[in-house]
Amino acid sequence: MSAPLLSVRDLTVGYAGQLVLRGVSLEARAGRFTAVVGPSGAGKSTLLRAIAGALAVAGGEITFDGRRVDGAPAWELAARGIVLVPEGRHLWAPLSVRENLELGAFLPRARAAQDETLRVVYTLFPALEERQDARAGALSGGEQQMLALARGLMARPRMLCLDDPFLGLAPAITHRFGAALRDIARGAASVLAAGQHVGRLLRLADDAYLLDEGRVVLAGPGVALLGNERLRRTLLPLGPAPQP
Amino acid sequence: MRGAALVATLALLPPLIGFHPYYVYVLSTAFLFATLATAWNLLAYGGQISFGHAAFFGLGAYGAALTSLAGVSPWAAIAAGGAVAVAGALLIGAAAARLGGAALALATLAYAELWRGIAQNWTAVSGGGAGLVGIPPLPTLAAVPLDLTRGHTGSYYVSLAVLAAALGVFGLMTRSRLGLALRAVREAADRAALLGIRPITWKLASFALSALLTGLAGGLYVHMVRVVEPDLVFGRFFSIVPLVMAMFGGLHSVLGPTLAALGLHLFSELLLHPVAPALHQLPYAVALIVVILYLPGGLASLAKAPRD
Numbered sequence: 001m002s003a004p005l006l007s008v009r010d011l012t013v014g015y016a017g018q019l020v021l022r023g024v025s026l027e028a029r030a031g032r033f034t035a036v037v038g039p040s041g042a043g044k045s046t047l048l049r050a051i052a053g054a055l056a057v058a059g060g061e062i063t064f065d066g067r068r069v070d071g072a073p074a075w076e077l078a079a080r081g082i083v084l085v086p087e088g089r090h091l092w093a094p095l096s097v098r099e100n101l102e103l104g105a106f107l108p109r110a111r112a113a114q115d116e117t118l119r120v121v122y123t124l125f126p127a128l129e130e131r132q133d134a135r136a137g138a139l140s141g142g143e144q145q146m147l148a149l150a151r152g153l154m155a156r157p158r159m160l161c162l163d164d165p166f167l168g169l170a171p172a173i174t175h176r177f178g179a180a181l182r183d184i185a186r187g188a189a190s191v192l193a194a195g196q197h198v199g200r201l202l203r204l205a206d207d208a209y210l211l212d213e214g215r216v217v218l219a220g221p222g223v224a225l226l227g228n229e230r231l232r233r234t235l236l237p238l239g240p241a242p243q244p
Numbered sequence: 245m246r247g248a249a250l251v252a253t254l255a256l257l258p259p260l261i262g263f264h265p266y267y268v269y270v271l272s273t274a275f276l277f278a279t280l281a282t283a284w285n286l287l288a289y290g291g292q293i294s295f296g297h298a299a300f301f302g303l304g305a306y307g308a309a310l311t312s313l314a315g316v317s318p319w320a321a322i323a324a325g326g327a328v329a330v331a332g333a334l335l336i337g338a339a340a341a342r343l344g345g346a347a348l349a350l351a352t353l354a355y356a357e358l359w360r361g362i363a364q365n366w367t368a369v370s371g372g373g374a375g376l377v378g379i380p381p382l383p384t385l386a387a388v389p390l391d392l393t394r395g396h397t398g399s400y401y402v403s404l405a406v407l408a409a410a411l412g413v414f415g416l417m418t419r420s421r422l423g424l425a426l427r428a429v430r431e432a433a434d435r436a437a438l439l440g441i442r443p444i445t446w447k448l449a450s451f452a453l454s455a456l457l458t459g460l461a462g463g464l465y466v467h468m469v470r471v472v473e474p475d476l477v478f479g480r481f482f483s484i485v486p487l488v489m490a491m492f493g494g495l496h497s498v499l500g501p502t503l504a505a506l507g508l509h510l511f512s513e514l515l516l517h518p519v520a521p522a523l524h525q526l527p528y529a530v531a532l533i534v535v536i537l538y539l540p541g542g543l544a545s546l547a548k549a550p551r552d
Contacts (some may be wrong), residue, residue, distance in 0.1 A: 052438060078440030090435050092428060103428050106421075107440040155439055 003066065005030040005190055006051065006082070006159055011060035011070075013043075013050045020046045022214040023060065028159065028192045028207070033185035035205035035222055036194040039235055042211040044194035045087055048161045051192070052084035053077040064159070079107055081158030083189075087167065089148040093137030097128055100136050100147055104154030113156055120188075121150040124180050141168045146177075157189045164195040178204055198235060202226040210234060255404055259397040267514075268396045272468065274509040275403040276461050280482070281489035281501035282410040283457035286417060289496055290450040291430030292340060296352030297458055297486055299336070299359050302478035304329040304459025306363060306370060309379050309472045318382055322463035329459020330452050332359070337451035340444070344433075353483065360478035375473030382467050399468045406464055407502065410457045415498050417453070426450055458486075485528060492531040494544025504531070504543055 004027035013021040020043045028034040036044050049055040051062060053074035062070040069077055074084075092100055101121065105114040122129035125146040131139060136147060145168060152160055165181065166174050174197075182204050185191040194211075195201055202208050205222030212234050218225060225231050259268050284297050307328030311321035336355045343351055363370040370376070382402060384393040391397065417423045425446040428436040433443040466472045486501075489508055494500030508527050517524040535542055 054434060054438060073442075074434070074437035075440050075442040078438060083440075084438050086435070086438065090432070092431055092435075094431070095427065099424060099427075102424060103436070103441070104439055106425065110440075151439070 004028060005065060006192065007061075007063040008047075008051065009061045009063070011047070011050060011062065012058045013046050013055055014058050015046075019058070020214055021050070024211070024214070024216055026209050026216060026219070028190060030158075030190050031186060032206040033182060033191045033193070033204050033222075035201040035208040036192070036211055037196075037198045037201055037208065037225075037231075037235070038194075038211035040196065043214045044211055045163050047211065048084055048163050048192070048194055049086075052082055052161055054084065054086075078155060078157075079109075081156075081189075082161065083152050083155045083157035083159070084161040085148050085152040085163065085165065087163035089144045091136040091139075091144055091147055091151075093135065095136055096133050097136055097139070097147055098132040100151050101128075101132075101154050104151035105156075107155060110154060110156040114154070117154050117156060121153055124153075125150055142170055142173045145169055146173075149177075149180075153184065153188065160184065160189040160191050162191065162193040162195070164197075165193055166195060166197040166200060174200065198231075199226065252408075256401075259392070259400050265396045268400050269468075270510065270513050272396065272400045272403045273513075274506050275400075275407040276465055276468075277485065277489060277509050278502040278505035279403070279407045279410045279461045280458055280486035281493065281505045282407070282414050283454045283461070284486040285490040285493075285495065285497075285501045286414055286457065287450050287454035288490060289417070289423065289430070290426035290447055291344075291433075292447060292450065293345070293349045293487075294352040294454075294483070295349045295487065296336075296354070296356035296483050297454075298478050298480065298482035299352065299356040300329040300333055300455040300458040301462040301465075301482045302356070302359055302363065302474070303332040303455075304462030305466045305472050305477040306376075307459065308463030309376050309466045310369070312379055312467065313376060318380055318467050322460055322467065325463030325466075326456045326459040329455040329462065332459075333451040333455030334448065337448045340447050340451065356478055356480070356483050360474050363474035363478055370474065371472075373474060375471055375476070377471050379466050379470045379472065381470065382464075399464075403461075403464060403468075406457075406460060410461075411498065411502065413453065413457065418498065422446065422449055422453075488528045488532050491535050492542055494542030497542070497544030500542050500544035500547075 006028040009025050011021050011024045012019055024047060036047060038044055046055065050057050053072055057070045061068060064080060064082060092103065101118065105111050105117060127143055128146055128150055131143065139147060149165060166177065169177060178200055181191055193201055202222040202225050208220065208222040208225045209216050210218035210225060210231050217234065218228060218230050258271055284294060287294055304325035308321045308325030311324040312318050336352060339351055340348055364373050382398050384390055384398065392401065425441055428441055429443045429446055436443060462477060489505040490501040493504030508531055512524050512527050539545065
């Protein structure tokens with residue numbers, strides 16, 4: 001098997017003396033959809049933020065495309081191809097939809113392909129083209145989520161990191177969104193997604209990890225994890241099997 | 245467009261229709277302050293607040309004065325003043341990599357004081373506290389009728405041209421990649437970094453551009469008043485007044501600071517100064533209080549619906 005595009009080894013990250021990640025190791029391969037699931041507070045967002053350079057790393061190694069990248073600043077990692085779409089959208093609300101997308105394509109590499117990427121993105125999310133002159137803050141929740149993902153795609157990432165991509169989406173949109181993400185993972189960019197929509201993420205995922213209390217407690221193909229007893233116990237100690 | 249042409253035509257008139265040279269001079273200094281306010285606003289466009297723009301004004305003034313006194317053409321000397329101001333901006337701009345908000349504002353305040361101290365003590369170069377005298381006036385232009393380029397009239401048109409250039413630069417900036425990056429960085433530098441936008445690169449660019457315009461204004465100023473002193477050009481007046489004008493006119497707006505500068509300066513100099521010389525700076529204080537308490541978006545927010 002080829003070397004993974006992204007490899008995280010023994011990663012520890014803490015806030016104010018409290019360790020949130022306690023030695024996480026995982027790999028994400030090129031052309032695949034990798035999912036990280038876990039209960040709330042397990043460290044999923046922290047993991048993605050550390051990979052994207054938005055958080056300082058306390059220990060361990062992150063390797064991207066054969067190079068050590070832990071400790072590198074976010075802008076440098078983005079230039080190398082790791083782009084994080086953070087949880088909760090974080091758009092530039094006063095700017096237009098179009099301007100938000102242009103900010104996504106700010107890197108020279110992305111800018112050269114801006115028109116082409118924009119066509120792809122508008123095909124994927126026609127609603128964004130219709131509203132390209134609207135203020136991002138005036139979009140509906142679902143449209144904002146699309147815009148956040150679209151902005152990430154505009155950067156032409158090699159590894160797209162998505163934090164809770166289905167948060168706040170209506171079920172009908174979630175379905176289309178999931179299909180779009182899978183297409184992206186097969187073509188434009190490898191995807192590393194974390195979130196609480198366990199069923200949906202695991203069904204999309206080629207490879208998946210279960211994170212609990214800052215540690216990887218289970219790894220394997222997405223569908224295999226879906227039926228795993230350990231996963232059920234971790235996520236729903238008392239309840240039934242996870243639903244999509 | 246027609247409105248802009250009308251304003252431009254009106255702006256060209258005063259020296260031609262026999263305004264008293266004193267009024268022509270006061271209008272020229274109003275244009276200079278409008279340039280300073282526009283330049284200050286350009287730095288603020290990226291979310292950086294300066295309390296020390298006198299540093300760049302003074303560096304431009306001294307840079308231009310020394311070059312001019314060395315026998316170089318005043319036009320080249322003014323350009324040299326702009327270059328000196330840019331160099332000074334890159335020094336303090338590097339600190340902006342680690343500072344933001346109030347810390348940056350205080351650092352710039354200290355930076356202007358630092359240059360004032362240097363200018364006061366480095367007597368061999370700066371002339372010390374007494375400053376430099378004998379700076380030549382702006383040269384006349386052979387291609388233009390003498391009456392239009394001589395004395396206060398010449399200064400009037402040059403300062404008007406510098407203001408027009410500053411407004412042009414600001415307008416182009418808001419439509420350019422620089423403007424987009426600065427808006428992104430101003431709202432959320434961390435988020436911009438996730439898209440590969442390195443905040444310090446764009447912050448430095450706005451420091452350099454803001455200092456260039458400020459330094460050119462400083463260089464022009466010394467060729468109008470023909471002397472330069474540390475307490476004058478590095479003084480807090482040139483740090484605070486552009487700030488007040490820009491905030492009163494409207495942070496991030498293109499024309500607001502210019503309107504505020506012209507209004508405040510002319511009101512202060514022409515109406516208040518003759519009747520109450522001791523109180524002629526009062527409008528600046530009142531303007532600042534009005535902006536903070538009642539009009540956070542400045543004059544520009546009166547002209548258009550507020551954007552959040």
